[in-house]
Amino acid sequence: MAYNILVTGGAGYIGSHTVLQLLLGGYNTVVVDNLDNASDIALERVKELAGDFGKNLVFHQVDLRDKPALENVFAETKFDAVIHFAGLKAVGESVQKPLLYFNNNLIGTITLLEVMAAHGCKQLVFSSSATVYGWPKEVPCTEEFPLSAANPYGRTKLFIEEICHDIYRSDSEWKIILLRYFNPVGAHPSGYIGEDPRGIPNNLMPYVQQVAVGRRPHLTVFGTDYSTKDGTGVRDYIHVVDLADGHIAALRKLSEANIGCEVYNLGTGKGTSVLEMVAAFEKASGKKIPLVMADRRPGDAETVYAATEKAERELSWKANYGVDEMCRDQWNWASKNPYGYGSPDCTN
Numbered sequence: 001m002a003y004n005i006l007v008t009g010g011a012g013y014i015g016s017h018t019v020l021q022l023l024l025g026g027y028n029t030v031v032v033d034n035l036d037n038a039s040d041i042a043l044e045r046v047k048e049l050a051g052d053f054g055k056n057l058v059f060h061q062v063d064l065r066d067k068p069a070l071e072n073v074f075a076e077t078k079f080d081a082v083i084h085f086a087g088l089k090a091v092g093e094s095v096q097k098p099l100l101y102f103n104n105n106l107i108g109t110i111t112l113l114e115v116m117a118a119h120g121c122k123q124l125v126f127s128s129s130a131t132v133y134g135w136p137k138e139v140p141c142t143e144e145f146p147l148s149a150a151n152p153y154g155r156t157k158l159f160i161e162e163i164c165h166d167i168y169r170s171d172s173e174w175k176i177i178l179l180r181y182f183n184p185v186g187a188h189p190s191g192y193i194g195e196d197p198r199g200i201p202n203n204l205m206p207y208v209q210q211v212a213v214g215r216r217p218h219l220t221v222f223g224t225d226y227s228t229k230d231g232t233g234v235r236d237y238i239h240v241v242d243l244a245d246g247h248i249a250a251l252r253k254l255s256e257a258n259i260g261c262e263v264y265n266l267g268t269g270k271g272t273s274v275l276e277m278v279a280a281f282e283k284a285s286g287k288k289i290p291l292v293m294a295d296r297r298p299g300d301a302e303t304v305y306a307a308t309e310k311a312e313r314e315l316s317w318k319a320n321y322g323v324d325e326m327c328r329d330q331w332n333w334a335s336k337n338p339y340g341y342g343s344p345d346c347t348n
Helices: 013-024 040-049 051-056 067-076 091-096 098-118 152-170 204-212 240-254 274-285 309-314 323-336
Strands: 004-008 028-033 057-061 081-084 123-129 175-181 183-185 219-222 237-239 261-266 291-294
Touching (some): 028 067, 040 057, 081 098, 091 098, 123 152, 183 323, 204 274, 204 323
Parallel strands (some): 123 175, 175 261
């Protein structure tokens, strides 16, 4: 019997790559997305990449806060599990507009959980983030580290994790896996789907990509005086396809007996500096990325990377791709889609 999986935010960057892996894995997949920061073109392309499995994808344009619309989706299909990506994710914007983030991310999630419970669907994989570690005092970050979010976006992830723990404590029928992602980059090797942020990118690689295709004049490197190998910040970059496969591994884990509410890091366990990442992208693309050095940004941590042993041991999952493959696939996507899913006249 095929499993029915609901994916919220499935038209987004990580969501669309995960939907493709689900379809290829034989899952019936229903996506709900309000398309606030995503494109339905991504799902059309996922369908094409999935070949014969594309027919097992259904899309509803629904905002999670619209409870009657969400109820209708659950009334149509009996879901075995939900993968919950939907949420606003720009750190800077969350500092300027905290209520927008609390309204969208928290109320959306609470509504989703209420509707899931009402329909007897109590298996959840939640898209959390390494931001819940705040500024870790040491690395690598293990799942047992003390948690503290440094901005409203991170706090929404932290609050939702707490909500999930409380739900499980109140009702042991729930099975929940919280996946803390590190820094997703790259694209599907086909170059047909990838990351397409609206407005000015918040993360390093989409910004580098836009400089490489001529949409932006240079990359600003924030902080060159950290006590790292080259003075720039160090992060754990993970290929988006590895990350997508991590969700399939989490779904498999949910079918086991006594999972409860468990947390797993998804990263490579290796730190790469900003300048190392830029150099790898220059090598992959053959393009020179002009750099402007600037002061540190408030709130940026110096070095953050994951301890990955728990996911390797309990999910039988491990990242396969290195930085060179991440940059190769990112450039393949960027060179084929310099304006993402849009066209030059509809970008800003």
